[in-house]
Amino acid sequence: MPMIHVELFEGRSGEQKREFVEVLTRETCRILKCEPAAVDIIFQDVKKSNWAHAGKLAAES
Amino acid sequence: MPMIHVELFEGRSGEQKREFVEVLTRETCRILKCEPAAVDIIFQDVKKSNWAHAGKLAAES
Amino acid sequence: MPMIHVELFEGRSGEQKREFVEVLTRETCRILKCEPAAVDIIFQDVKKSNWAHAGKLAAES
Amino acid sequence: MPMIHVELFEGRSGEQKREFVEVLTRETCRILKCEPAAVDIIFQDVKKSNWAHAGKLAAES
Amino acid sequence: MPMIHVELFEGRSGEQKREFVEVLTRETCRILKCEPAAVDIIFQDVKKSNWAHAGKLAAES
Amino acid sequence: MPMIHVELFEGRSGEQKREFVEVLTRETCRILKCEPAAVDIIFQDVKKSNWAHAGKLAAES
Structure with missing residues (x-):
């Protein structure tokens, strides 16, 4: 305790995650x-084709 | 608000996700x-080898 | 398949969830x-004191 | 993006969450x-009777 | 590792969770x-009014 | 009911998951x-570069 999950767009570097x-x-x-x-x-890398905001996939915004 | 997560078998098309x-x-x-x-x-594509129902992996049902 | 989780502020009615x-x-x-x-x-009712956006808890925005 | 979930034992104050x-x-x-x-x-307050570590519920450790 | 989350209807006893x-x-x-x-x-107790299967809330099935 | 999620390091065999x-x-x-x-x-395979314990990514421990 605690257990933290971070969902973010894929593409962040190992150095960013380390810091x-x-x-x-x-x-x-x-x-x-x-x-x-x-x-x-735990990080979960999410593709822009799998994340939608305001009704649009991020891949198409 | 709200935040919606959808876990589904991988293989759905970009067109299906868009609609x-x-x-x-x-x-x-x-x-x-x-x-x-x-x-x-957020969509999370799940492999059939990673989803079990009724004690069996979907990959083997 | 699929499995859908909906996180939302508490306070929505049974009628809204049913529809x-x-x-x-x-x-x-x-x-x-x-x-x-x-x-x-699955719905998860979240208190405004447990959801932050842009660095502020919703209870205080 | 990003979306962060924090599971922690219930009992932290509003002031701690705010900071x-x-x-x-x-x-x-x-x-x-x-x-x-x-x-x-999003914070999710978890009761000690609902969190187990090493095979024991935290409420009984 | 591993981290296991169990969502279940509320109402299970402490004894069941312990075992x-x-x-x-x-x-x-x-x-x-x-x-x-x-x-x-981590257990997450879910009310029947917050879990739907086949388009119906469990509270009303 | 119930719905169980298992996050674990990637690399477990299909035979282990089946059992x-x-x-x-x-x-x-x-x-x-x-x-x-x-x-x-549902299993979620997590890379060691995406799981941190005690402030260090598992890939570097």
Whole structure:
């Protein structure tokens, strides 16, 4: 606890994900008062052809 | 709001997804009283080897 | 297949949910070519104090 | 995009959630290069009787 | 790893959940080759008024 | 009901998944008192570059 899922467009670099999980874990522990070992983060890369906003697929916006 | 996730077998066409998000967004706005810009839809294509029903993977049914 | 999850602010009526699942199931079957018995829809009512957009909880926007 | 779900034990204060979404949105935008308006965060409060780790419900650990 | 989510109708007892997580964790470790400490299970109790199958809410079937 | 999602590192064999869904469905029915036809299980294979624990991506631990 906590368990964090992040859905984002595919294409972010390994370097961005590495920094993101470092920062997010540190801030989670600071604000929610928990140990780093308690924090899991899962990214789900989503294709623009699989995400729609306002009735349109992002691939076609 | 709202946020809609749709898990389905892989293999649906872009045309099917396009029509689906148009219709689903329109009906969501009509019934739940919200603006199109408030509706996000994410598809998750699932392989038949990753979905089981009644104890059997769909790939083997 | 398919499995649909709908996250929305709490407060929608049973009547709205009833109409929503009828329409969504019918359109899903028509567009994605499946039987009604294959469609499951789960609503998750979310409190405004648990949903943030643009860095602010909806309860405070 | 992105869409972030945070499952955590119930009991965190509104103040903790408020700070968490502010910081998380700011860092998400900085690292993943997006606008605040693109970031949604949903908390799901989980009872300790509904979360198991290592085969035991947290309520009984 | 792994992370398991179980959505079920509300109303199952603590005893059922306790047995379920014990058995599920043991079988997960045996079959997927992992340690118990690697297995997290989260239950989500769903009201029958929030789950639809074949176009009807379970509360009305 | 119930609907079970299993997130795990990619690389498990079809044979492991086949045994897992058989056992999990059988135990679910026994403990939660339901029919096999009511049990759906979806696997989501996660790359080690998409799962972080304790602030580090699994790909780099």
